[in-house]
Amino acid sequence: MIRLYVFAEGQTEQTFADTLIKPHLAQHEVFIHYPRLIAHARKNGKVHRGGGRNYAPMKNDILRSLKEDSNADVFFTTMIDLYAIAPDFPGLIESESLRQNPIERVEFLEQRFAEDISDYRFIPYIQLHEYEAYLFADPTCFEYLDARRTKEIEALQAIANQYETPEFINDGQQTAPSKRIIAQFPDYGKSKSAFGPQLAELIGLEVIRSRCPHFNAWLSRLESLKNYCNNSLETV
Structure with a gap:
């Protein structure tokens, strides 16, 4: 059984993931915990959630969750917008040269995001454009x-x-x-x-x-997580 945590930018994505993606992935033996809003700030020891306008709280939220559940059969993903993305997001300045190719640009940002988190269980997804x-x-x-x-x-x-x-x-x-x-x-x-x-x-x-190839590629990757884990175990 594969478990998946989804960090959503807002309530719209949170509900979409819970009502449409969750039952769909269950057919592929990938089970989503209740999608959570991603952190946007931490004040006085309390995490404030919703919105993806500040990168550091998002990153810390993900790293904390990765540490709390370190099992090999649990994965983590995001649903955040490219539109109005955090100005300190990794690779954002470099990605400006790719603006004429939106899919190439968002894939570059997702790669930089994955490198910054540095955990194979983390599968970044940035929505084009929202x-x-x-x-x-x-x-x-x-x-x-x-x-x-x-x-x-x-x-x-x-x-x-x-x-x-x-x-x-x-x-x-x-x-x-x-x-x-x-x-x-x-x-x-x-x-x-x-x-x-x-x-x-x-x-x-x-x-x-x-109609949305970038969304399709992400969902296809999530669908294949069970096979990925099985193949990884076979090579151990």
């Missing part, structure tokens, strides 16, 4: 919010059609995926932690995977 990109895999899901708003849904579909993958929708302050959604559906911004996972569930993991 969670809401998944919802552009099928914008008709927004009929759930208001089926009468066909023009707004068509506007989101037109945005999705401009990109090879929703993961390429850019990360400007007004053009990030969430900002584009809120421009058409303001209510989403007020309840994104509830609506985000519900809309993703309507779309379905397989559709999201088919």
Whole structure:
């Protein structure tokens, strides 16, 4: 049995991991503990969670968890956004030269993240560019919010059609995926932690995977953890 800890940037990712990814990975004998919000600060001995804007508390949170559970059959992963990532994130300055190739850039940052944590059980995942990109895999899901708003849904579909993958929708302050959604559906911004996972569930993991290759690569790696452990034991 493989156990997996997920460090989520916010409540939207936390709920998405719990309601969609957790039951899916259980079919592959990978069992997620209740996803936890990643730390953003530690004050007076108390850890404050949610948000990924400060790197040091995130790193310390992960290292502490790795130390607390050092078994070979337990793994750790993240769900944090590339959008507005911590300015002191390892490799961020160097990654600027890769900005025109978002997947190559995010893979470079994940590699630097893994090197900084330095534990084979840690599998970093950085979302391109944020969670809401998944919802552009099928914008008709927004009929759930208001089926009468066909023009707004068509506007989101037109945005999705401009990109090879929703993961390429850019990360400007007004053009990030969430900002584009809120421009058409303001209510989403007020309840994104509830609506985000519900809309993703309507779309379905397989559709999201088919449209978001970086997300698919991460999920595929998590699915293979049992085989990875079995192969490692065979070579000992």
